[in-house]
Amino acid sequence: MRLPGEKVEEARRLLEETRFAGVLTGAGVSAESGVPTFRGKDGLWKQFRAEELATPEAFARDPGLVWEWYRWRRNLIREKEPNPAHRALVELEKRILERGGEFGLITQNVDGLHEKAGSRRVIPIHGNIWEVRCADPACGWKKVDRGELDPLPRCPECGGLARPGVVWFGEALPEEALVEVERILRGCDLFLVAGTSGVVQPAASFAWAARRRGAKVIEVNLVPTPLTQAAHLAFHGPAGEILPRLV
Ligand code: OAD
Numbered sequence: 001m002r003l004p005g006e007k008v009e010e011a012r013r014l015l016e017e018t019r020f021a022g023v024l025t026g027a028g029v030s031a032e033s034g035v036p037t038f039r040g041k042d043g044l045w046k047q048f049r050a051e052e053l054a055t056p057e058a059f060a061r062d063p064g065l066v067w068e069w070y071r072w073r074r075n076l077i078r079e080k081e082p083n084p085a086h087r088a089l090v091e092l093e094k095r096i097l098e099r100g101g102e103f104g105l106i107t108q109n110v111d112g113l114h115e116k117a118g119s120r121r122v123i124p125i126h127g128n129i130w131e132v133r134c135a136d137p138a139c140g141w142k143k144v145d146r147g148e149l150d151p152l153p154r155c156p157e158c159g160g161l162a163r164p165g166v167v168w169f170g171e172a173l174p175e176e177a178l179v180e181v182e183r184i185l186r187g188c189d190l191f192l193v194a195g196t197s198g199v200v201q202p203a204a205s206f207a208w209a210a211r212r213r214g215a216k217v218i219e220v221n222l223v224p225t226p227l228t229q230a231a232h233l234a235f236h237g238p239a240g241e242i243l244p245r246l247v
Pocket of ligand 1: 026168194239240
């Protein structure tokens with residue numbers, strides 16, 4: 001793939017000189033591992049969009065349907081491996097930490113592939129698809145379980161319904177994650193956004209917030225997005241090809 005040489009040089013320089021890099025990733029970073037994205041042509045499951053299934057209302061109405069979707073996604077993701085985009089971000093973190101800088105990788109992905117690739121400072125703002133927890137927050141039971149689940153998993157403590165340990169539309173992000181995100185957005189001098197459509201809040205606002213506070217913003221995506229406007233440098237193509245070139 002051809003990329004404009006001057007822009008590549010500029011991005012490399014920013015990545016080499018950064019003292020504190022923040023990164024935001026979305027489903028596009030896992031696409032080349034074979035994980036379907038949420039929007040675009042492979043974004044539907046049966047006839048449903050994510051917004052129709054990933055909500056507390058959908059779960060209250062038909063928990064079996066919501067679980068069917070998550071069990072399908074769990075089965076699809078289970079054997080998937082990180083791709084060169086994940087590995088480039090591991091390398092970036094390693095280099096920045098080695099020279100005494102700071103790094104934080106905010107991901108909207110729940111597949112765990114950044115962790116599997118070896119990234120250490122990962123903030124999974126939308127949770128973890130391998131976590132199963134009691135649907136009743138007052139009970140609080142949870143565990144990580146990568147195995148095949150029952151069609152309608154139950155909480156072993158209180159007998160109520162269990163749910164996936166992910167953040168649904170209309171739910172707040174985990175408090176610890178928000179604190180970390182705020183620290184990154186306040187402190188970073190470079191913010192790299194990769195493989196996200198930039199339409200789901202609050203993540204869609206992070207690049208703008210970093211830019212307002214003086215950070216340089218780089219976007220990597222197959223296509224232009226609403227975040228392209230926030231980017232000083234935008235690269236359009238597969239993250240698994242572009243990120244290794246930049247890092
Ligand atoms: P989307 O499915 O909305 O967007 C994926 C983005 O990745 C699109 O902009 C694609 O152009 C881009 N893309 C696809 N393949 C790519 C590749 N190989 N290289 C680079 N870019 C590529 O996914 P997210 O932005 O992550 O939330 O979606 C945000 C949230 O909406 C998800 O975390 C999920 C979803 O509903 C919840 O479930 C709460």
